[in-house]
Amino acid sequence: MGIMSELFPSTDMKWHANATKRFASPFVGVPHDRIDVDPIVLAHVATLFGYTIKDFYTKPELAMRLVAYANEFYDLLPVTHWFYSNVWIDSLGAKLEPTETLPYIVMEPRPIQTPEDIDKLHVPDVNEVSKSMCAQLFFRAYDYVTQNIPHMFVPIAFAFCLFGMAAELVGPEKFIIWTRRQPKLCHKLLEKVTETSANGAIAIANKYGFAMLVMGSVLATSSVLSPKGIKEFSFDYHMKYIRKAFKGGAGPQLWYHLCGDHSRDWPIWKDIIVSPFTVLHIGYYEDKPFPGDLMKKEFGDKLTIMVSVDTKIMVEPNFNRVYEQAKNQLLAARDSPRGCILGTACETPVPTNPGNIFALVKAARDFGTYGTW
Amino acid sequence: MVIEVVILKDVEKTLSERGISVDNVREVIEHGETTGEKIYLPAENKFLAKKVIGKATFYTMYSPLEGKFTLHSAYAHRMSMKEPITIVTAETTDWVCYKCNEKLVRSNIDMEYLGITRAAPGISCPKCKLSFIEEYVAGKTLVVAESLLEKKRA
Numbered sequence: 001m002g003i004m005s006e007l008f009p010s011t012d013m014k015w016h017a018n019a020t021k022r023f024a025s026p027f028v029g030v031p032h033d034r035i036d037v038d039p040i041v042l043a044h045v046a047t048l049f050g051y052t053i054k055d056f057y058t059k060p061e062l063a064m065r066l067v068a069y070a071n072e073f074y075d076l077l078p079v080t081h082w083f084y085s086n087v088w089i090d091s092l093g094a095k096l097e098p099t100e101t102l103p104y105i106v107m108e109p110r111p112i113q114t115p116e117d118i119d120k121l122h123v124p125d126v127n128e129v130s131k132s133m134c135a136q137l138f139f140r141a142y143d144y145v146t147q148n149i150p151h152m153f154v155p156i157a158f159a160f161c162l163f164g165m166a167a168e169l170v171g172p173e174k175f176i177i178w179t180r181r182q183p184k185l186c187h188k189l190l191e192k193v194t195e196t197s198a199n200g201a202i203a204i205a206n207k208y209g210f211a212m213l214v215m216g217s218v219l220a221t222s223s224v225l226s227p228k229g230i231k232e233f234s235f236d237y238h239m240k241y242i243r244k245a246f247k248g249g250a251g252p253q254l255w256y257h258l259c260g261d262h263s264r265d266w267p268i269w270k271d272i273i274v275s276p277f278t279v280l281h282i283g284y285y286e287d288k289p290f291p292g293d294l295m296k297k298e299f300g301d302k303l304t305i306m307v308s309v310d311t312k313i314m315v316e317p318n319f320n321r322v323y324e325q326a327k328n329q330l331l332a333a334r335d336s337p338r339g340c341i342l343g344t345a346c347e348t349p350v351p352t353n354p355g356n357i358f359a360l361v362k363a364a365r366d367f368g369t370y371g372t373w
Numbered sequence: 374m375v376i377e378v379v380i381l382k383d384v385e386k387t388l389s390e391r392g393i394s395v396d397n398v399r400e401v402i403e404h405g406e407t408t409g410e411k412i413y414l415p416a417e418n419k420f421l422a423k424k425v426i427g428k429a430t431f432y433t434m435y436s437p438l439e440g441k442f443t444l445h446s447a448y449a450h451r452m453s454m455k456e457p458i459t460i461v462t463a464e465t466t467d468w469v470c471y472k473c474n475e476k477l478v479r480s481n482i483d484m485e486y487l488g489i490t491r492a493a494p495g496i497s498c499p500k501c502k503l504s505f506i507e508e509y510v511a512g513k514t515l516v517v518a519e520s521l522l523e524k525k526r527a
Contacts, residue, residue, distance in 0.1 A: 024525035247509040252518040274481040276491035276518040
């Protein structure tokens with residue numbers, strides 16, 4: 001990867017020092033500079049800088065470098081990241097392939113065709129999961145960062161989302177029907193997906209010392225399940241996942257990413273496990289960005305909140321619309337007691353207009369600068 | 374109150390690794406036994422007590438037997454415990470509050486370190502709010518959190 005490193009100028013360490021203090025400020029209660037902006041950049045930066053989506057997902061070293069470069073370019077976070085949603089399930093028999101336009105998708109036939117297939121599934125232990133395709137991709141990414149841009153390293157274990165990952169093993173539509181007709185099967189499979197994912201997190205913590213747990217309720221939303229269903233099939237398994245991962249040495253950081261509509265189930269998430277470094281991000285309330293004032297009122301005294309701008313508007317060349325939405329969310333939530341981060345409801349789409357990310361940062365500078373409100 | 378503690382070899386090793394003295398252990402057990410501020414696992418006859426000694430909170434898990442106390446484990450954290458901020462009454466544990474005879478439930482507890490207050494996962498009595506940090510959280514999650522807070526604050 002030496003040649004690839006030569007393609008990128010060194011990080012401006014003055015920028016990095018400031019961004020690091022800014023990044024830490026919500027967690028240490030010392031306001032610095034302005035509210036941070038995290039538009040969850042992924043393959044967008046590949047196409048922005050002349051690579052392909054497939055490059056991004058098949059070359060995790062390159063992806064880490066591109067995100068690091070973009071974070072400096074846009075004045076975002078002082079750390080880099082790379083991930084895809086169908087993590088760890090290759091250890092449970094799923095065959096994953098990247099496409100030209102999508103990250104790793106599950107190929108047919110799905111590993112769970114019959115209820116008996118669930119019983120046959122072997123849950124890999126930490127050592128076994130360390131050898132999986134998923135672990136190897138993350139190890140490549142993290143080894144590259146530790147060797148080349150160590151100042152931008154944070155080890156992260158992803159679980160997006162346990163319900164969605166279980167659904168991918170069966171087929172999403174069939175799995176959603178099972179939640180109503182054969183819930184016991186769902187639970188049996190969710191137990192195995194949860195155990196496997198926690199073992200994956202422990203594998204990362206074993207290799208890198210700790211592992212920030214980033215997890216989400218992405219398929220399990222108010223559009224798909226009732227609040228009771230989300231508690232039963234998503235929330236409870238995420239809490240199990242955290243407990244097992246913590247017992248194995250993963251954590252202590254927790255980042256909850258509730259993508260999609262959580263207008264009916266958000267109260268359930270008031271009971272999440274909280275560690276000293278916890279961020280809660282809720283994407284939408286019905287089809288609108290989840291209100292910043294509601295986030296602050298209900299969660300602000302417990303953890304750091306991340307408020308959203310509608311991801312859909314990040315593509316259009318209407319920079320003022322993004323700026324105004326970001327401004328309104330900041331005005332509503334910027335003084336949240338345990339800190340606030342400005343983001344987008346989900347990953348910025350590949351065709352995101354860079355002008356819109358600049359609009360987010362401009363709004364954070366104009367309305368999220370500590371000491372000016 | 375004279376506290377005679379029986380410490381098995383493997384537990385002795387744990388104490389040494391964690392820098393916990395036998396005097397610390399005696400002090401915590403004495404505190405639990407005299408104040409009744411302790412929780413227990415009825416099926417295993419195990420008790421868990423805690424006491425702030427100096428700048429750390431020490432915990433001991435023990436079983437009383439014929440006037441002696443067999444030590445099962447001991448651990449500590451430097452973060453100082455404040456109040457539980459979430460009490461999830463629907464998620465009970467096997468631990469029972471000695472004073473209230475109520476099952477402890479999962480909670481999030483505000484902890485203070487270096488002047489920073491942030492929450493950590495714990496267990497609390499839903500009635501008297503007596504709260505504890507479990508061994509795996511103290512020994513792993515909080516140790517790393519304390520170290521990260523020191524670095525981030527620097």
